[in-house]
Amino acid sequence: MDNEDSTKTMLVVLRHAPHGSSWLREGLDVALVGAAFGQTVDLLFLGDGVQALVKGQQQGPLGQKGTHPTLDMLAMYDIDTLLVDAESLAQRGMTEADLQLPVTLVTASQLPHLFSRHASVFNF
Amino acid sequence: MRYALLVQGAPYSHQAAHSALRFASALIDRGHRLETVFFYHDGVYNAQRLATPPQDEPHLVEAWQRLHHEQGTALLVCVAAALKRGVIDERESRRHGKQGHSLAASFELTGVGQLIEAAMTHDRLVTFSP
């Protein structure tokens, strides 16, 4: 990160679970477009947002699109920093072993710095 | 300073559009410029051409249009979020073989890239969500 142009760093915070609303999908879209526009994008999964990473997701009834296929595309867009709030994960009875991608756990004390060090923050 | 707003709440369902419009007029009163409003998620319904509120309620679509006419504010609507919600301009309507269009005048369909751009090029981006 230190070598990156700091004016082009973007944090996308994902706080909503898949399927129940479109916040997660539309938040991920902003992340992908940001990366396509040359931003260095970090994702932070916070609160119910950690559910986005759970293994074994499928599309919903009537073909409702899930978000799990989008997660597989992140690497293609050079989005490889997936930050997960450790407390949110623990609260939901989950560990890293339950997640479909490798992640970096962040502690409560690291959260404020995450928000302040990125040039732009999108909170979904 | 140059401001951009991100509006994500549908009009008449949530307070987001009211809050954003109130904030818009206050920032202009303080000598700032409102250059861009980006509509995303259910916020795209703010661009509905056929919105017909009763006379004793504020006409939010017209309030956005006034900002465009009086301040030159760009009213940008995310095309992906809009099309699937039935907010469609003449060009897209033709392209998809639809009858009629629903995007109000002064609003334009655009990509999410414009939101990223707004975050980079404006001094402030303030989000109003449902």
Add this chain to the structure above:
Amino acid sequence: MQLHLLNRSVASSHVYRDALRAMGDDDYLLLIEDGVYGAVAPLVEHFSSIAGRLFALREDLESRGLEERCAESVIVVDTEGFVQLTEETERTVSWF
């Protein structure tokens, strides 16, 4: 230094907890819309960790009939004051 906006009542949504956890030591929190329900005792106690940095939007307090009941520890600002807070801080983060 950042300005955080919260539009949910602490009585019905836990999102305020994440907002508080994300706040830096000199960040501000402004309660708007249904967020202003948290500006009244006893709910305002949820914000005791950010005393002196908690604001509430006057127009939203007034429209909800809460202006008289707003806790003294809360700094009440009108929308002009809201704009001023966005001038003083580098960025705004919205929690909903």
